[in-house]
Amino acid sequence: MYRFVLWGILPILLLPACQVSSPSSTQDTLLGKIDSLLQTYHEQNAFNGTVVVLDSGKVLYQKALGLAQKEPDEALTMESVFYLGSLAKQFTAMAVMLLQYEEKLDYDRSIRTYLPELPPLCDSITPRHMLTHTSGLWDYYGLGAYKDGFRNEDVWNLVQEMDSLEFAPGTQYSYSNTAYVLLSMLVEKLSGQTFGEYLKEHIFDPLEMNSSVVFDLTEPDIANRVTGYTSEGNPDDYKAFTTGGGGIFSNIPDLLKWEASLYSNSYFPQTVIQDAYQPYQLTDTSFSYYGFGWRIDEENGNIVQHSGSLAGFRTFMYRDIDRQLVVILLSNFTNDVGELTEQVVELVR
Numbered sequence: 001m002y003r004f005v006l007w008g009i010l011p012i013l014l015l016p017a018c019q020v021s022s023p024s025s026t027q028d029t030l031l032g033k034i035d036s037l038l039q040t041y042h043e044q045n046a047f048n049g050t051v052v053v054l055d056s057g058k059v060l061y062q063k064a065l066g067l068a069q070k071e072p073d074e075a076l077t078m079e080s081v082f083y084l085g086s087l088a089k090q091f092t093a094m095a096v097m098l099l100q101y102e103e104k105l106d107y108d109r110s111i112r113t114y115l116p117e118l119p120p121l122c123d124s125i126t127p128r129h130m131l132t133h134t135s136g137l138w139d140y141y142g143l144g145a146y147k148d149g150f151r152n153e154d155v156w157n158l159v160q161e162m163d164s165l166e167f168a169p170g171t172q173y174s175y176s177n178t179a180y181v182l183l184s185m186l187v188e189k190l191s192g193q194t195f196g197e198y199l200k201e202h203i204f205d206p207l208e209m210n211s212s213v214v215f216d217l218t219e220p221d222i223a224n225r226v227t228g229y230t231s232e233g234n235p236d237d238y239k240a241f242t243t244g245g246g247g248i249f250s251n252i253p254d255l256l257k258w259e260a261s262l263y264s265n266s267y268f269p270q271t272v273i274q275d276a277y278q279p280y281q282l283t284d285t286s287f288s289y290y291g292f293g294w295r296i297d298e299e300n301g302n303i304v305q306h307s308g309s310l311a312g313f314r315t316f317m318y319r320d321i322d323r324q325l326v327v328i329l330l331s332n333f334t335n336d337v338g339e340l341t342e343q344v345v346e347l348v349r
Contacts, residue, residue, distance in 0.1 A: 079211065086307060216247060279296055304321070316329045
């Protein structure tokens, strides 16, 4: 799909909805098309949420459509805070990358070097395998283990009970939330902090992502938190406590601060960030196009993206790094937003 390069960090200010940075008839037409597309989806109950579009690093379009909660009705705003689903994996990956940069771990050593309590079948699994979904660890969703109230401890116990891997590490790609939960536990072991404390100290606070929260067993209060719903309007809120594979709540303004930080050495060394955008070479010499927390476009390695999906939340983040074209959709309805994101991207292109 597309691609990216790292620029000096610039402050990103949210503009009033649909405002343009340099008005022109062509741009007005583009904004009208984007707005019409989103309105159509919204009217068909296919999108209820917030959206922002950046082009050349500047806000082109932003809007909040629909309700944050029902009974009583509360309208969404750009400050509304959503459960991110698997968009959280990019933050988990960054935490691991920062620990590697500090020489507290090696991507290619056995995970049991750091978490020796894991069973022997994990001997040949490395943090790199886990980051790229090539570990062979069975995904707990695929095993039907997920339930309301699911915790990291439940994932840990599930791994302890495994008598085999899905495949030999490094030989295949298979998406594994299990691996990312274990990565968050790795961060805790090496940092001596909870995962939430680590992200707050090393990512959220430095970037002034004041609305971003790791939701764990402490059940922190979340200001402006929206409720998840099915597309039919029935409550379907997030009710788990796992971290690493998901577990983060955030909003558009905070995600724009995060996005801007990825273009500068001011926060995260570029040598660290570039590792996230590398395809993984499997043992048969073919490539898997999932880096560290990002899916990589096979034709244009400078385009990365990720989706999130759990309970009544659907999210998507698309980044063309060369052009600094970014589309972020956060929805509290169960309808998939991937196709809508693609349509917005094509309109801007």
